[in-house]
Every structure is written in C-alpha cells, then in structure tokens.
Amino acid sequence: MEHKELLYAFSLGCLSKNDFDIFVSILENNEPFAYEELGEFQNLAALLPAILNIETPAPEVKDKVARKLYRLQEEIKKKKEEEQSSEKPLPLKPQEHLSPAHAISVQTQEDISSVFDEKVDEEIVEVRHSKAEEFESVSAQAADLHDSNEKEEINNKTDDDGLERHKISDTETGEFEVITSTKQSKEFLRPPQETQVRERLRTDLSKEKTFENFPGAALTDNDVEIKKKNEPLIEKPGGGKIITEAQIEPKKKSYFGTLVVVLLFLLLITVVAIAYFKIMEDIDGYKLEITNLTNRINEFQTKVGGDEALDRIMNSRGVYFAQLSSADFNVASDAKVFLSGESGEALFRISNLPPLSGKSVYNIWINTGSTFESLVSFNAEDKPFTIGASVRADLIKPGTEIKITEEISSGADRPGWKIILQGALR
Amino acid sequence: MVNIPSTDIDLLRRVAKHDSKALEVLYNRYSPLLYTLIKKMVTEQSLAQEILVDVFVIVWRKSDKFNFNSENVYTWIVTLARNKAADEIRRKRFAGNAPEYTEGFEDNYILPHLSPKIDSLDLKTALNIKGSVETALNKLTDAQQYVIYLAYYEGLTEEEIAAKLNIPLQTVKSKVKIALSNLKENLIKGDA
Secondary structure (H helix, E strand, C coil): CCCHHHHHHHHHCCCCCCHHHHHHHHHCCCCCCCCCHHHHHHHHHHHHHCCCCCCCHHHHHHHHHHHHHHHHHHHHHHHHHHHHCCCCCCCCCCHHHHHHHHHHHHHHHHHHHHHCCCCCCCCCCCCCCCCCCHHHHHHHHHHHHHHHCCEEEEEECCCCEEEEEEEECCCCCEEEEEEECCCHHHHHCCCCCCCCCCEEECCCCCHHHHHHCHHHHHHCCCEEEEECCCCCCCEEEEECCCEHHHHHHHHHHHHHHHHHHEEEEEEHHEEEEEHHEEEEEHHHHHHHHHHHHHHHHHHHHHHHHHHHHHHHCCCCCEEEEEEECCCCCCCEEEEEEECCCCCCCCEEEEEEECCCCCCCCEEEEEEEEEEEEEEEEEECCCCCEEEEEEECHEEEEECCCCEEEECCCCCCCCCCCEEEEEEECC | CCCCCCCHHHHHHHHHHHCHHHHHHHHHHHHHHHHHHCCCCCCHHHHHHHHHHHHHHHHHHHHHCCCCCCCCCCHHHHHHHHHHHHHHHHHHHHHHHHHCCCCCHHHCCCCCCCCCCCCCCHHHHHCCCCCHHHHHHHCHHHHHHHHHHHHHHCCHHHHHHHHCCCCCHHHHHHHHHHHHHHHHHHHHHHCC
C-alpha cells in the first residue's frame, strides 16, 4: 500500500499498530511525504470535538492536577536526594537541576503534606517584582550555591500562627527569613502551603544593579516574603541604598491614583461609546426613512410613467393583451402584458415574483416562431411594478408566446428550464 | 507583576520552562474542550476527569517535545487528549493484554506526531468555525459519519471497524479516506 494512503487513518487515529509504526518512522526520518496534506487532515480531525456541546470539568479536577504535579515534583526531589547520597555524585540532568525555589517548595511541602488536602486559605500578601526573568537567570547560579551548601544555611520552624519561617544565612546577603504560609492557595500549582516569595521591596528592584548577585533572588519564585531579620529598614545586600516602609507606602497610593485614572478613562470611553451608538442609531433611523421615501418616490414615478405608457398603448391602433401565469398553482406571481401593434411598445405589469438567488435575474422572452428573443432582464421587487420594452412589429400577433424565466445574471441566449410565468398574446 | 503571555504557543513555551501559572492559564483555556472530548469518548465522568488530569500532567512533563516551529498548540493538545482517552478505551477493551504504559509508549503512542508542515490553529478559530465544521460533517453520508465516529470517538482501528461492521478492511480504508476528503471539501466549500 502506498504510504500516502495511511495519512487519512493516521490523522483520525485509527491506524493499526503496524501501520502506525511504519507511518511514524516515515515522519521521524523526514522522508519525502505529503506533509502539508497530512497537516490539513490533522487539523481537520482536531476540529471535530469543537462542535460538541462544551462541558466544564468540576473545579476539583484542577486541584487534582496540582496535587499530581506536586507528587511528581516530590519524586524528582527524592531522586535527586538519592543521587546526592550516592558515593560518587552524578551530574544532574537539566530538568532535574532544581532551583532553590523548587527545592524549598518541595521541602516545605514535605513538612505540610499531611494537611495538603485541607482546604485552608493562604495568608501571605502577594508581591511580585518586574524582574521575574532575572530570577530565572540567576536561579541556576543560586542553585549551585545551594547545592554545594557553601553559602546558605536554612533553618525551618513553624509558628503557632501557621507560618513557617525559614532562616537563611548567607555570607553575601546576611541573614534572611523566608515566611511560608500553611494555608492553602487558590492558585493552580501552588500547594496550599507552598513557599511564597514575598519581597517587601515593592520598589523597582530592577534598578538595583547588585540585585542580580543576590542568591536569595532565586528563592523568590514569585511569592515568598523575604525580610531582613529584626530590621525595620530593608537593606539591599551589598550595602546599597536603604528603603524604608515609609518610602514604600507612596507607591501604594500611586496605584490607587492610577486605578482612579483608569476608572475615569473607562467611564469616559463608556460615555463616548454610548453617545456614538446613539448617534449611529439615529443615523440608521434617518437612513431607513430616506430609503422609504425614495421607494415611495420611485413607486410613484413608476406608476405615473406606467400610466403614461399605458395611455399611449391603449390609444394606439392594434392593442394586444396577454395574461402570464405560472403552471404551479402555489406560485402567486402574475403579469399582465399590454402591446401596441402600431408602435411596438410593450408594458409588463408584474407582481409577486419570488425573490431571486444571488446571481440570478428575471428575463422576458418572446417567441419568434423558430426561437425565443430576449426582451428585457430585471430583478424582482417585492411590490407590483411596471417594465417597458420594445417588440418587433412582426411578432405582435395573436398567439405569440411570452415567457418570464429565471436566468444567470451574465445572460442567456435562450430560455432556461426555470420558467416563472408564461402566456400568449390575445 | 509578571505578565503571562496569552497566546497558546507562548503559554506552552512557559510551561516547558515549568511555569505553573502558564499551565493554569492553559488549563483554564483548554480544559472544557478537552474534558468534553474525553467524556464523549469514555462517557464515565470520573474516568474522564482522571484522564484530563493525566493529559495536563503530560503537557507539563512533555511540552518540551512539542515542535515550537509549528505554532499549533490546539491540534497538539486536542490530539494528545484524544490519544490518551483512546488508549484508556483500548486498555479496557484488551483487559490485561494491553502493552505496558511506559515513557517510551507515551512518547510514541500518546504524544501527537504532528506534520512539520501543519498550519497554525487556535481554540478561538476552532470555535469560530464550529458551525462550518458541523455543516460540513452533516453533509457527509450516514456511513461516512459513522466511520468517523467509530474511529475518532470510539478509538477503533480500521481492522476493528471492519470487524464490527462486518465489511472488508479495504472498504473501511476507502471510507475513511473518502469521509475525511469530503469533510475537507465540504468545509472549504462552506467557507467559500
């Protein structure tokens, strides 16, 4: 079998194991193949569930995902510990190279694993800083320091208030305390008691050049609070500038100010939007009124024009008449034809034609004896209307057949199969 | 405040770097669709929930195996969920004779093997054109729709479909091909 034939069943996921293995080997070896077609059918198959009535899973499923991921993380931690305890430590694989943030997270979880399932709320105030990426960039460096135990020493204890305090001694940064809540987070992958990095420094730490050298930075995986022990002032490692709580406070106020400005801006946008839609509504109303008036004018002009033409025909010599009707009794369409044998002027008064499909027009035909000749093409209107046409004098005689058919808008040289109305001159 | 990128591909990149917040956003975005798909396949609610959990654990562990050049997280994650649910169905069906679920098995039979030349597709687009897909599907014959249903939702292989319907294997292969080709053609015509 040609391998291309497998792509349909492969896309739908119904290949047998043997065929599947053959097909995958083609893909993995980058052999010449109809890859674009395969991609199209894979997308097509993936669209199938989109038409189902979407159902939301229970909220606890999300918690289950979080728990499972933490069990997984624990396994990695244990594996790492086993490797460290071996006589000759093996180099860690990249994915196993846990940052101190991960290490602390797992360690904390071990401490509180018994209460993981208890639904309690997290207490720690969230502080995030704008240089999260820098955390990651320094995490590997910090991890090395952590792993070697050369610079850090972490002591854990749990207070009565439910907070775990991890004292971190560091030769460069001095002594810090990492406070961890034992109350559960509503966040997805944080366990309730996960260590929350908490910086008191709401100021822009990105401006502090020496921050990148702060090994504890890697510990602040978003939500852990780090504060210098017993110090009302927060001193940057390395003896940089000192920031007090009072200096931090105005920042909070500025957030409130920003919030007010944003709310005012949103209010302004809302008012403008309401005004805009009101004006647009008025414009639409006027447009509708104009359209109605225009239609009435056109109707009046048609009527007057039709009446004038009818007067001319009726006052000429050799007046002929035809009543066109449908063979289908369910069709209410109707047309009357007035013809002047003297001038060749014809007038069609038509009503109740069905609406046309997008690319069609109505066409009036007259029988020349051997074939049909087109008189005029027009679009349907929902009200009775009048159309004028000229007819060759030799065709204006009793018994001449007239048809109204639906044709494609590009035109036709003879009547199509879709005859709407027909009749003969009398 | 760290801004979490909102595109699927950015989220998956962050998941590959073990950003749990990104996985949460991805979960919030995709769990309803995936849960609906899985439940449609396995019918049992608790099993569907378990499989959904497994799917996101796989996403967490194996997102680095995604071809980030393709930028089609939608098809990858939907196919992953479908494969996982189909595997569960087959394991129940084989009752003990199923192959052992190992890392290698997961990499080969559960993780999707997407074409390197696949167009990008996202959840929003998929949901926007669901009406067209439904119309295109409804235009297929009952037999074609049934074959697609058996293959995609019941996780049957072509051989199993042939046995179930008591028709030659070659007929099933032909029907699968025609059904998908017509579905594609109907979808293109519908969009035109």
